[in-house]
Structures are given as C-alpha cells and as structure tokens.
Amino acid sequence: xxxxxxxxxxxxxxxxxxxxxxxxxxxxxxxxxxxxxxxxxxxxxxxxxxxxxxxxxxxxxxxxxxxxxxxxxxxxxxxxxxxxxxxxxxxxxxxxxxxxxxxxxxxxxxxxxxxxxxxxxxxxxxxxxxxxxxxxxxxxxxxxxxxxxxxxxxxxxxxxxxxxxxxxxxxxxxxxxxxxxxxxxxxxxxxxxxxxxxxxxxxxxxxxxxxxxxxxxxxxxxxxxxxxxxxxxxxxxxxxxxxxxxxxxxxxxxxxxxxxxxxxxxxxxxxxxxxxxxxxxxxxxxxxxxxxxxxxxxxxxxxxxxxxxxxxxxxxxxxxxxxxxxx
Amino acid sequence: xxxxxxxxxxxxxxxxxxxxxxxxxxxxxxxxxxxxxxxxxxxxxxxxxxxxxxxxxxxxxxxxxxxxxxxxxxxxxxxxxxxxxxxxxxxxxxxxxxxxxxxxxxxxxxxxxxxxxxxxxxxxxxxxxxxxxxxxxxxxxxxxxxxxxxxxxxxxxxxxxxxxxxxxxxxxxxxxxxxxxxxxxxxxxxxxxxxxxxxxxxxxxxxxxxxxxxxxxxxxxxxxxxxxxxxxxxxxxxxxxxxxxxxxxxxxxxxxxxxxxxxxxxxxxxxxxxxxxxxxxxxxxxxxxxxxxxxxxxxxxxxxxxxxxxxxxxxxxxxxxxxxxxx
Numbered sequence: 073x074x075x076x077x078x079x080x081x082x083x084x085x086x087x088x089x090x091x092x093x094x095x096x097x098x099x100x101x102x103x104x105x106x107x108x109x110x111x112x113x114x115x116x117x118x119x120x121x122x123x124x125x126x127x128x129x130x131x132x133x134x135x136x137x138x139x140x141x142x143x144x145x146x147x148x149x150x151x152x153x154x155x156x157x158x159x160x161x162x163x164x165x166x167x168x169x170x171x172x173x174x175x176x177x178x179x180x181x182x183x184x185x186x187x188x189x190x191x192x193x194x195x196x197x198x199x200x201x202x203x204x205x206x207x208x209x210x211x212x213x214x215x216x217x218x219x220x221x222x223x224x225x226x227x228x229x230x231x232x233x234x235x236x237x238x239x240x241x242x243x244x245x246x247x248x249x250x251x252x253x254x255x256x257x258x259x260x261x262x263x264x265x266x267x268x269x270x271x272x273x274x275x276x277x278x279x280x281x282x283x284x285x286x287x288x289x290x291x292x293x294x295x296x297x298x299x300x301x302x303x304x305x306x307x308x309x310x311x312x313x314x315x316x317x318x319x320x321x322x323x324x325x326x327x328x329x330x331x332x333x334x335x336x337x338x339x340x341x342x343x344x345x346x347x348x349x350x351x352x353x354x355x356x357x358x359x360x361x362x363x364x365x366x367x368x369x370x371x372x373x374x375x376x377x378x379x380x381x382x383x384x385x386x387x388x389x390x391x392x393x394x395x396x397x398x399x
Numbered sequence: 400x401x402x403x404x405x406x407x408x409x410x411x412x413x414x415x416x417x418x419x420x421x422x423x424x425x426x427x428x429x430x431x432x433x434x435x436x437x438x439x440x441x442x443x444x445x446x447x448x449x450x451x452x453x454x455x456x457x458x459x460x461x462x463x464x465x466x467x468x469x470x471x472x473x474x475x476x477x478x479x480x481x482x483x484x485x486x487x488x489x490x491x492x493x494x495x496x497x498x499x500x501x502x503x504x505x506x507x508x509x510x511x512x513x514x515x516x517x518x519x520x521x522x523x524x525x526x527x528x529x530x531x532x533x534x535x536x537x538x539x540x541x542x543x544x545x546x547x548x549x550x551x552x553x554x555x556x557x558x559x560x561x562x563x564x565x566x567x568x569x570x571x572x573x574x575x576x577x578x579x580x581x582x583x584x585x586x587x588x589x590x591x592x593x594x595x596x597x598x599x600x601x602x603x604x605x606x607x608x609x610x611x612x613x614x615x616x617x618x619x620x621x622x623x624x625x626x627x628x629x630x631x632x633x634x635x636x637x638x639x640x641x642x643x644x645x646x647x648x649x650x651x652x653x654x655x656x657x658x659x660x661x662x663x664x665x666x667x668x669x670x671x672x673x674x675x676x677x678x679x680x681x682x683x684x685x686x687x688x689x690x691x692x693x694x695x696x697x698x699x700x701x702x703x704x705x706x707x708x709x710x711x712x713x714x715x716x717x718x719x720x721x722x723x724x725x726x
Contacts, residue, residue, distance in 0.1 A: 162566065203642065215542045217561065217643050224562040228555050234544065235551040239489065315530065316544050 073098060074105040076139060078130070078176070079150030081110035083255065084196070084298050087392075088148060091299045093119050098146060099307040109139055110151065130172030136179035140191075143183070146306050147193045149176060155200060156262060158222040169225035177232055181241040193233070194305040195246045197318060199291060201227040204361040212320060212370045219361060230318040237310075237317045245305040245313070247371075250293040250323030250378070253331075254389035263358045267292070270328070271335055271386055274343040275398055283352035286329040289364040293323045294388045297379050304376055312374060322378040324385070325365035334382035338390070339398050400425060401432040403466060405457070405503070406477030408437035410582065411523070411625050414719075415475060418626045420446050425473060426634040436466055437478065457499030463506035467518075470510070473633055474520045476503060482527060483589060485549040496552035504559055508568040520560070521632040522573045524645060526618060528554040531688040539647060539697045546688060557645040565642045572632040572640070574698075577620040577650030577705070580658075581716035590685045594619070597655070598662055598713055601670040602725055610679035613656040616691040620650045621715045624706050631703055639701060649705040651712070652692035661709035665717070666725050 075092060079085045089108060097103055106123045108114040113127040128135045130151055140147070151172065152158075158165025173195070183189050200223030201216040216227045226248075233244040254275075255268040266283055267290060273280035293301070301321050310317070326334075336344045368376075379385050390398060402419060406412045416435060424430055433450045435441040440454040455462045457478055467474070478499065479485075485492025500522070510516050527550030528543040543554045553575075560571040581602075582595040593610055594617060600607035620628070628648050637644070653661075663671045695703075706712050717725060 213542050215540050219565070219642055221562055221566070224558050227558050231545070231551050231554050235548055238546070239548070315546055
C-alpha cells in the first residue's frame with residue numbers, strides 16, 4: 073500500500089514515519105511507497121522502500137491534487153498551524169487549518185468521481201474543540217464550543233471529515249489528541265509547555281518553572297501513544313464508527329502533583345528539586361478553562377489505548393529521547 | 400438603524416420583513432432603511448421608509464461586500480439551500496450554505512478593520528445539526544453530529560459565527576429553528592411536509608396523507624414564533640451569551656396524535672376525517688432519526704418563547720393565512 077504523511081516534519085509526524093518504516097506494513101499490508109509532505113521539506117529517512125518528500129503550501133488548492141496524484145491508499149493528515157499562531161494570525165490559521173484540509177478533502181472527492189478511489193484518511197484533531205464551561209469528566213457526546221480559532225478550525229474539519237465520509241468520498245477517522253508529554257526539544261512559549269518542561273528539564277539536570285498550582289488536572293498522552301493512535305486509526309474497521317467519524321482518544325488524566333510524584337519515583341528527589349514554583353496568572357487563567365479528563369469510552373471500545381501511568385510516560389521519554397538513561 | 404435581510408423572499412423572510420415594517424423599530428431604535436436580498440428579487444413591500452431590493456448570488460465573495468457597503472446595523476441571514484437540495488447537489492450546498500455565510504462574515508470582518516463596524520448578525524441555524532443517536536430530550540450541551548450536508552453546513556456556520564464573534568468582528572446570534580408548522584402554500588416533497596400537510600389541507604377542506612405513525616414525536620414552531628425568535632435575537636444582550644453564540648430555540652414537542660387532537664378541537668372531526676393514513680417506509684425511516692424534543696433552557700432563560708400549544712399553532716395559521724376563518 074502507498075502511504076502519504078502530510079505534516080511529516082513535525083514531532084509526531086517524524087515518529088510516525090519511523091514507526092511505519094520499522095513495521096513495514098499497516099494492518100498486514102506491506103507499505104510499498106511512502107510520500108512525506110510538510111511546509112518544510114521533510115528529511116528522508118533511511119529505508120528500503122521508495123520515499124518521496126515535498127515542501128508544500130497546503131492552502132493552495134492544486135497542492136492537494138498533486139499530493140494525491142499517486143493515489144495513496146492511506147493518508148495521515150497531521151499538518152496544522154498551532155494554536156498560538158492561529159490566534160495571532162487569523163487569516164493564516166483559516167487558510168492552512170481549514171482551507172488546507174478542505175482542499176485535501178475536495179481533491180480526494182474529485183479524484184474518486186471517475187472510479188473507486190476512496191482512501192483511508194486519518195486526521196489529527198484536538199481536545200481544543202472543547203471549551204468552557206466543561207464538566208469534570210467530558211463525555212463522548214459533549215458539544216464542541218472551542219475558545220480558540222485553532223479549536224474552531226479543528227471542529228469544522230471534523231464536521232467536514234464526517235460529511236465527506238458519509239457521502240462515500242473518503243474513509244475518514246478523526247482523532248482528538250490529548251496534550252502530548254513529554255514533548256522533546258527546547259522549552260517553547262505554548263501555555264501548555266510547562267506540562268512537559270517540569271519533566272523534561274529535570275530529567276536533563278536543568279531547572280524548570282511550574283507556573284500553575286500542583287492541583288491542576290489535565291489530559292495527556294506520550295508521543296509513543298500518539299503514534300499508536302494514528303496507526304490504530306489506520307487499521308480499524310470504520311463500519312463500527314457509523315457516521316460519527318471523530319473520536320476523543322483515551323489519554324491519561326493527571327494532576328501536576330501526580331506528574332511530579334511520578335518524576336520522583338523514576339528519577340528521585342534530585343530531579344523534583346529542580347522544579348521552581350513561579351505562579352503566572354496569565355497561564356493560570358488560560359489553563360483553568362482547559363479540559364481535565366474525558367470518558368473516551370467510544371475510542372476504548374474500538375481498541376485505542378493510552379498510557380498506563382505517568383511513570384510509563386516518563387520512561388518512554390527516557391527510552392526514546394535520552395537513550396535509556398537519565399542525564 | 401439600517402437593517403439588511405438576506406433571504407428576504409422566503410416564507411420566514413417575508414413574514415420577518417412584514418413584522419419589522421409593522422413595528423417600525425427594533426428594540427426601540429427606529430428602522431431608517433431596509434435592504435432586502437435573496438436569490439430572486441424580493442417583492443418590495445409598501446412602506447414609508449426607504450427599501451432597496453437585490454437579487455444576489457451569495458456564493459460570490461464580492462456580493463457580501465456590496466450588501467454591507469451601506470453598513471447595516473442589523474443583519475438577518477436566513478438564506479440557504481434547503482436540506483434536500485444540499486443533499487442532491489453537494490457542491491451547490493457547500494457553495495451557498497457554507498461559502499456564502501463565510502463570505503458574509505469575511506466581508507463584515509474586513510469592513511470593520513478600519514474602524515468600529517461590528518453589526519449584530521442573526522443567523523438561522525437548524526435542529527439538523529443534531530443526528531442519531533439522540534436522547535429523548537436533547538440537552539443544550541449535546542454534540543452536533545449532523546446526518547445531512549445541510550446540517551453539516553449549518554453546524555460549521557455556527558462555529559464560524561462563534562469564532563468571529565469571540566474575535567470581535569461581529570456580534571452574532573445563531574438560532575436553531577424547530578420544524579415550522581403550519582407552513583403555508585402547496586404541499587412539497589420535503590420529508591417533513593406532512594407535519595404541516597395534515598393540518599393545512601384539512602383546514603382548507605382537502606385530503607392529506609399521513610405517512611408515519613401517530614406516535615411520532617417532533618419539535619415545532621409556528622411561523623409567527625419563528626419571526627419572534629429572530630426579532631428577539633436582534634434585541635438580546637449578547638454579553639449574556641458568553642462565547643457560545645448559538646441557541647436551540649424553545650419549540651413545542653408534540654406527537655402526530657397531539658397535532659390531530661388539536662386539529663379536532665379547533666376544526667372538528669370533519670377536518671380530522673380528511674387525514675388518510677398511508678404508511679411510507681422511506682419517510683418512516685428518515686423521520687425515525689429526527690430529534691423528538693429539546694431542553695432549550697439557555698434560550699428560555701434568555702427570554703425566547705415558543706408556541707404555548709398546538710391549538711395556538713393552528714389558530715395562528717387560521718389568523719395569518721386564512722383570514723381568520725376555516726374554508
């Protein structure tokens with residue numbers, strides 16, 4: 073089967089590509105070709121199968137037609153302008169996150185009209201489709217009232233994915249990713265950055281700032297779990313989804329306290345001592361409106377699996393990013 | 400204040416225009432000009448204030464810019480391709496119902512960037528944003544999983560309306576209209592047509608076909624109530640809405656039996672005897688997936704009011720369409 077990954081240069085995209093190449097197949101069907109696209113040219117990994125790469129601007133309608141010219145059987149669409157940028161640049165957010173996805177769906181629809189082309193499309197949505205007021209645990213039938221343009225764009229793409237699937241133009245699965253921890257790399261200015269920072273920096277022997285209370289609860293998945301969701305979404309029998317093509321992934325609900333307790337179990341008090349509590353009212357206010365936990369029972373019934381514990385999330389970071397040992 | 404009505408030639412649009420002209424003001428502010436637009440040129444009603452009319456194609460971006468060139472303070476956007484047509488013509492439905500509304504929002508956003516233009520925009524959405532599986536009574540936080548392209552387009556426009564309002568580009572209120580009964584005019588092929596037909600035809604001394612069981616329950620409003628929602632939405636303090644700009648209107652839940660019992664009370668058994676039961680499995684299956692009742696408590700708390708009873712709905716039809724007497 074031919075696989076296309078859009079957003080292949082991002083953190084999750086690169087890990088997905090590695091996992092696909094390591095397994096060599098999806099659901100028992102051998103991968104015979106891999107096409108990687110992103111706004112920057114993705115680094116082609118070492119592989120024995122043909123790999124093509126492309127730097128593309130998804131907001132241009134002809135780009136999607138070119139990307140699917142080779143009729144990929146399976147498409148992962150991970151590309152997006154992130155939340156902060158979509159809020160800062162209204163037009164760019166809509167152009168990439170909404171129009172880009174719609175162009176892709178339209179290209180697939182138009183390509184399929186002459187025959188039987190109807191690829192599986194795995195789309196990464198986000199828990200940003202949910203907004204206050206929220207219950208403590210959000211059920212699978214809770215409405216979507218996003219409080220960012222990014223969340224709005226994701227919610228709209230979910231609706232398009234369902235309608236294009238219902239009409240038979242594409243075989244879509246949308247997965248709402250939890251907040252990813254431990255995000256590798258350098259600290260960034262995302263409001264959610266500290267959830268990773270208070271683990272990543274101490275594990276590397278560096279100080280980290282905690283800007284919110286230890287009691288703050290949120291919804292998490294490791295990068296490895298995120299890749300697992302994507303691959304599972306490529307494999308599931310979509311007849312089981314009915315017309316509801318979008319699923320909240322089964323993350324792990326945890327408080328900052330629980331994060332820190334896990335860090336202590338895995339890396340000791342020398343690590344947790346590096347966490348500096350510096351309350352930041354702006355971040356406190358932003359995070360107060362975020363989801364705390366989900367039922368995610370539909371996704372669990374379909375076999376999606378999250379991380380078992382925060383200890384596991386930390387061990388995955390040590391294995392996948394730190395070569396198995398704490399620095 | 401200057402008022403623009405888009406979709407002014409439709410059934411609800413015409414009644415809205417009559418109500419606006421009869422009152423002469425909205426929330427105490429005198430209407431100084433009225434602009435009417437639709438895909439066909441709206442009939443200009445008799446009035447003492449200046450009225451302009453325009454036949455327009457909303458799917459063309461420049462049309463929205465022209466419609467708001469005069470900076471209307473209040474815009475009612477009622478125009479849409481109906482459900483059956485949006486299902487039959489996929490591209491046309493998206494072009495008018497999604498792109499048309501987005502062009503309008505964009506025209507307003509771009510017009511406002513140099514100064515303080517931020518009109519009230521009242522948008523008619525639909526209970527078609529909801530799809531199976533549904534609870535017996537649908538709460539205000541139930542998710543939107545439309546089962547038609549029309550419902551998908553309305554759900555997307557709701558999300559856009561909220562985001563454009565949150566960003567301060569427009570002061571939007573979206574109202575999800577119940578099924579309108581008694582719809583005046585001739586029988587049509589809409590699957591919902593019988594809900595009006597079994598009242599309208601007998602009240603005119605003619606036979607009507609009932610294709611579903613008497614036990615079928617659904618959610619209704621009279622045309623007069625629909626106009627009342629629109630005018631109220633133009634008047635409410637939108638600060639009370641927070642960032643959730645869309646509201647399920649408080650309709651009347653009733654079974655077909657209850658409809659018929661009301662008809663008997665108002666027009667006697669000579670009327671109800673004209674209803675012929677001819678089960679139609681296609682319509683039975685379609686209607687089985689429709690909403691039966693809503694809580695609509697947010698809208699009620701904001702002062703929106705539906706019809707008190709089906710007897711009232713029938714009397715409104717007799718007063719407004721039949722000159723006060725049964726033919």
